[in-house]
Amino acid sequence: MLNNIMVGKYYPVNSRIHMMNPVSKIICTFIFIITLFMTVTLRMNIALCMMVILLMLMSKIPLKIYFRTLKSIKFILLLIVIINLLLQVDIETTLVMIIRLSLLVLYTSILTLTTPPTEITYGLEIFLAPLKIFKIPVNRMALSLSLALRFIPTIIDQANKILKSQASRGIDYYNSKLRGKFEALKAMLMPMFILTVKKADSLAMAMSLRLYNINAKRTNFRLNIWGLFDTYMVMMHILLIMIVIVGEVV
Amino acid sequence: MEIKLENVGYIYNDKTPLKKVALKDIDIEIKEGMINGIVGPSGSGKTTIAEIMNALILPTSGKAKVGEFLLERKVKIKNINDLRFNVGLVFQFPEEQFFNTSVRKELSFALKRFKYKTNNIEKHISDALKMVGLDDSYLDRDPFLLSNGEKRKIAIASILSFNPNVLILDEPTIGLDNKSKQDLIRLFKLLKKRYNKTIIVISHDVEFLHLMVDYVFVINDGKVVLEGNKYEVFTNPNLASYKVKPPKIIEFSMKVLEKKNIRMGYRDDINDLMKDVYRNVK
Structure with a gap:
C-alpha cells in the first residue's frame, strides 16, 4: 500500500556513489544545498538538474525509485503552483521553486538511498x-538523527498495516x-502516535539493557577510507558553488 | 463462499535488490463450511495468502477467486467492501489491527462502515464480546492498554461483530494461555457447526490446529507441499521434512507403531489415547 515511499530506505547495489565515504557525501550534500539556495535563474537550475541526474545514474539505482520520492511531494509541488498562480508570480520563478524543491528531495534521496543509516x-x-x-552535543544529535532516519521505514510499515486493517473493515x-x-x-x-511512542520506549529500554553510553568513545567495525573519488567529488561541488557565486551573485 | 487460489504467486519489492518471493504457483481450494488449517514454518508465505484472500494485496501472478470476485494483477475491483464484509481477517498482531481509542469504537468501526442499523450496533458488539469470553466492562477501555491475551480476544471480537461468512485468523494463539486456546477451539467449532461458517486458521501451532481443523494445507517455501484431511496430513511421514512437526499425540502413536508394531489409531484427545494404551497393555 505505502510501499512507494522510499524516504529513508537504503537501496543496496554496488556503485561508486555507494562506496564513497559518508563524510564526503555529507559534505557534498551540505555544499549542494547551499548552492541550490543561491541559484535564482532557471538556466543555472537546469544545470544543477543535469548534475543531479548524472549522480543518480552513477548510483546505479533505477530512476523510477527516485521518481517515487518525488511522487511523495507532489501535493507540496501542486500547492506551490497554486499559491504562485494566485499571487501572479511569473512562470520562471515558479519553475525555479519547483525545480529547487525537487532537486533538494532528489539529492537527499541519493544520500539516504546509497548510505545505510549507521x-x-x-x-x-x-x-x-x-x-x-x-560544547554542542554532536554525538547526541547524530544519534537522534540516525534513530529518526532508522524509524522512517518502520513508521511507514506501521502506517501500511493500519491502512490494511482499516481496509479489511470497510475504509479502503x-x-x-x-x-x-x-x-x-x-x-x-492516534494509533500511529501510540505505537511510535511505544516503539521508542522499547528501543530506549533495549539500549539501556545493552549498557549504551552516549558519552563513550566509539570505534567503527568497518573503516571508512577517504579515497581519491571522495576528493574529486568534494572538489567538484566546491567548483560548482564557485560557479554559482560567480554566475548568480557577482 | 468459494475461495480458490490458482497458480498464485506473490513477490514483495519486485525488480529491486530487496525482492522477496513469498508465494510460488500456489493452488488452494478452501473447503466451505469447514475449519481449514494452513500450516507452515515462519516465512513460508502464510500471511501473504491471508492478505490475498482479503484483497489487501493482489497476486503478482495467477488468479484468486473469492466468491464472485476475481483477484488478478493490476485489476481494479469494484465494490471491494462486499468482499471484505463476507471475509473477515484477524491480523497476526492485534496492535497492528487496532486504530481506535476504545474497545467500543474498535468493535463498532466495521459495523458502521458496513452500514449496520445504529440501534443494532450495541447488541452486535455485546454479542461479539460474549463470544470471546469477555463482558461489557471492557467497552470503554483502551485496547492498547489490555493484556496480550485480551488484545487477541478483542481483535477476534472486532471481526466477529460484523458476522462475516468466512473468518481468516492469522496466528490466533500467540499470547494466549491454554484455557483461552481451549475456549477459542470451542468457539470455532460452534461457529462452524451452528452458523456453517468457513474458518481458515493460519498457524504454526500444530497442537492447536490438530484439535479443531478438518482440512489442512502445508505450505513450505511459498508452495503447497501437502494437503488433505488432518488424519492424512498429520500422519504423513514426510511432514517433518517440510519443517512441520507432527502433533505430540500423533508422534506418540507413530512411535508405538514403529517400536512395538501396535496401531493406536488417530486420536484428538489425550484421554482417548490413554484408553487405547491401557487396552493394548492389557
Missing part, C-alpha cells in the same frame, strides 16, 4: 565534530473518495 550517523558525527569546541484508502481518504487518515493518527 554510516550517515558516522558521517554526521565527523562532519559536526568541530562544533564540540562550543486507495479505493475510496476524498471523504473516505480523510476518515482513513484521521483514524490513523
Whole structure:
C-alpha cells in the first residue's frame, strides 16, 4: 500500500556513489544545498538538474525509485503552483521553486538511498565534530538523527498495516473518495502516535539493557577510507558553488 | 463462499535488490463450511495468502477467486467492501489491527462502515464480546492498554461483530494461555457447526490446529507441499521434512507403531489415547 515511499530506505547495489565515504557525501550534500539556495535563474537550475541526474545514474539505482520520492511531494509541488498562480508570480520563478524543491528531495534521496543509516550517523558525527569546541552535543544529535532516519521505514510499515486493517473493515484508502481518504487518515493518527511512542520506549529500554553510553568513545567495525573519488567529488561541488557565486551573485 | 487460489504467486519489492518471493504457483481450494488449517514454518508465505484472500494485496501472478470476485494483477475491483464484509481477517498482531481509542469504537468501526442499523450496533458488539469470553466492562477501555491475551480476544471480537461468512485468523494463539486456546477451539467449532461458517486458521501451532481443523494445507517455501484431511496430513511421514512437526499425540502413536508394531489409531484427545494404551497393555 505505502510501499512507494522510499524516504529513508537504503537501496543496496554496488556503485561508486555507494562506496564513497559518508563524510564526503555529507559534505557534498551540505555544499549542494547551499548552492541550490543561491541559484535564482532557471538556466543555472537546469544545470544543477543535469548534475543531479548524472549522480543518480552513477548510483546505479533505477530512476523510477527516485521518481517515487518525488511522487511523495507532489501535493507540496501542486500547492506551490497554486499559491504562485494566485499571487501572479511569473512562470520562471515558479519553475525555479519547483525545480529547487525537487532537486533538494532528489539529492537527499541519493544520500539516504546509497548510505545505510549507521554510516550517515558516522558521517554526521565527523562532519559536526568541530562544533564540540562550543560544547554542542554532536554525538547526541547524530544519534537522534540516525534513530529518526532508522524509524522512517518502520513508521511507514506501521502506517501500511493500519491502512490494511482499516481496509479489511470497510475504509479502503486507495479505493475510496476524498471523504473516505480523510476518515482513513484521521483514524490513523492516534494509533500511529501510540505505537511510535511505544516503539521508542522499547528501543530506549533495549539500549539501556545493552549498557549504551552516549558519552563513550566509539570505534567503527568497518573503516571508512577517504579515497581519491571522495576528493574529486568534494572538489567538484566546491567548483560548482564557485560557479554559482560567480554566475548568480557577482 | 468459494475461495480458490490458482497458480498464485506473490513477490514483495519486485525488480529491486530487496525482492522477496513469498508465494510460488500456489493452488488452494478452501473447503466451505469447514475449519481449514494452513500450516507452515515462519516465512513460508502464510500471511501473504491471508492478505490475498482479503484483497489487501493482489497476486503478482495467477488468479484468486473469492466468491464472485476475481483477484488478478493490476485489476481494479469494484465494490471491494462486499468482499471484505463476507471475509473477515484477524491480523497476526492485534496492535497492528487496532486504530481506535476504545474497545467500543474498535468493535463498532466495521459495523458502521458496513452500514449496520445504529440501534443494532450495541447488541452486535455485546454479542461479539460474549463470544470471546469477555463482558461489557471492557467497552470503554483502551485496547492498547489490555493484556496480550485480551488484545487477541478483542481483535477476534472486532471481526466477529460484523458476522462475516468466512473468518481468516492469522496466528490466533500467540499470547494466549491454554484455557483461552481451549475456549477459542470451542468457539470455532460452534461457529462452524451452528452458523456453517468457513474458518481458515493460519498457524504454526500444530497442537492447536490438530484439535479443531478438518482440512489442512502445508505450505513450505511459498508452495503447497501437502494437503488433505488432518488424519492424512498429520500422519504423513514426510511432514517433518517440510519443517512441520507432527502433533505430540500423533508422534506418540507413530512411535508405538514403529517400536512395538501396535496401531493406536488417530486420536484428538489425550484421554482417548490413554484408553487405547491401557487396552493394548492389557
